Amino acid sequence: MATVLKNVALVGASGNVGKVVLPALLAANKFTVTVLRRASSSPSTFPDGVRVVDVDFSSVESLTAALAGQDAVVSTVGSAALKDEQKRLIDAAVAAGVKRFLPSEFGCDLTKELPAKLPVFAAKVEITRYLEDKAKTTPLTYTLVYSGPFFDWGLQYNFIFKSAGSKPVLYDGGNTVFSSSTLDAVAQAVVGVLLKPEETKNRAVRFQSVAISQRQLLDIAKEVAPERDWQPEVVKLDDLTKAADERLAKGLFDQETFTPYILRAINDERYEPKFEKLDNELLGIKQLTQEEVKAIVKKTLSD
Ligand SMILES: NC(=O)c1ccc[n+]([C@@H]2O[C@H](COP(=O)([O-])OP(=O)(O)OC[C@H]3O[C@@H](n4cnc5c(N)ncnc54)[C@H](OP(=O)(O)O)[C@@H]3O)[C@@H](O)[C@H]2O)c1
Structure with a gap:
């Protein structure tokens, strides 16, 4: 009989990704959703009809008790919970007889050799190995959801393109084209995976809303905000990651240490940030038109 994933447990529903995935799961009208929340979590409100445990x-x-009767676990936990908490979640999913586990990925394609070696992604790579092992030895299956950096979120937070101050930083010149996805596309991808369990079993899915470079983003920014005095600055990724290596050697495991490695994975062509083969069609994800890209850039430019 074909696998159906109906009962879905969402973990991390109050976070950046989780709060977009939750309404998309509900809107699909195909799932019974349970949110697993830390008992210590600051109170968040969830829509009616969502069971919260x-x-x-x-x-x-x-x-394990919380996952009884669940068909799938969607983990959108943040960086603090990527390793030990997810391992325990996977053990519990196996014990509860869950069929599919989507770990908290939502970024670079870590099946590629160079990004997988970056220290910032160590926990995600370890969890993938853990899931691969469980998929060989237990009935649990998995899907890795690779979106590239978030497009709308990445613009809003000056991550894929720093518009604040009108002095965008172009890493190594900013000519590397990378795959990038809106948060809505990420949520749609999760829904798409759960609706296509066979096609997405024990593998990675890759999709994009757009493939774009920092230079192209600068051209669009100049077009949609011509009144601003855009003064791009070129920064070498080698300089950034050298400083990060030094921090790492001192045992400093924080955002300042890890961000340069993510910037490397996005803006260095050798790290293959533009996905070759896309699962957009399988997952029901449309790419953005040039006009839609411009509208998002315009809306999310910071002053
Ligand atoms: N591609 C991109 O541009 C991009 C950008 C941002 C994030 N991401 C990725 O997306 C995923 C989710 O990131 P996010 O920014 O949405 O995360 P987040 O907002 O930092 O955290 C998500 C949720 O994780 C739960 N959580 C936090 N600490 C926990 C702990 N110690 N134990 C258990 N649960 C804990 C919390 O949920 P409760 O309070 O409900 O328990 C929290 O709301 C990560 O894999 C991240 O790397 C990708």
Whole structure:
């Protein structure tokens, strides 16, 4: 009989990704959604019809009880919970007889050799290995969701293109084209995976809203905000990652240390940031038109 993933547990529903994935799961009208929330989590409100279960992420027993009867787990946990918490979640998913696990990925394609070696992605790579092993030894299956950097979010937070101050930084000149996806596309991808369990079983899916470079973003910024005095600055990725390596050697495991490696993965062609083969069609994700890209850039430019 064909696999159907109906009961879906979402973990991290209050986060950047989770709060977009949750309404998309509900809007699909195909799933019964349960949110697993840390008992210690600051109170967040979730839409009517969503069952919320407070769990202890340090206890496999607590997680297993919460996952009873679930067909799929969608993990959108943040960086603090990527390794140990996700391992326990996977153990609990196996114990509860869950069929599919989507780990918290939503970024670079870590099946590629160079990005997988970056220290910032160590926990994600470890979790992938853990899932691959479980898929060989238990009935649990997995899907890795690779979106590239978020487009709207990445513009808003000056991450893929720094518009604040009108002095965008172009890494190594900014000519590398990378795949990038809106948060809505990421949420649609999760829905698409859950609706296509066979086609997405034990593999990675890759999709994009747009393939674009920092230079192209600068051209669009100049077009949609011609009144601003755009003064791009070229920064070498080698300089950034050298400083990050030094911080890492000192045992400093923080955002300042890790961000340069992510910038490297996005803006260095050798790291293959533009996906070759796309699953957009399978997952029901449309790419943006040039006009839509411009509209998003215009809306999310910071002053
Ligand atoms: N491609 C991109 O541009 C991009 C950008 C941002 C993030 N991401 C990726 O997307 C994924 C989700 O990131 P995010 O920014 O949405 O995360 P986030 O907002 O930092 O956190 C998501 C949720 O994780 C849960 N959480 C946090 N610490 C936890 C802990 N110690 N134990 C258990 N749960 C914990 C919390 O949910 P509760 O409070 O409900 O328990 C939190 O709301 C990550 O894999 C991240 O790398 C990608």
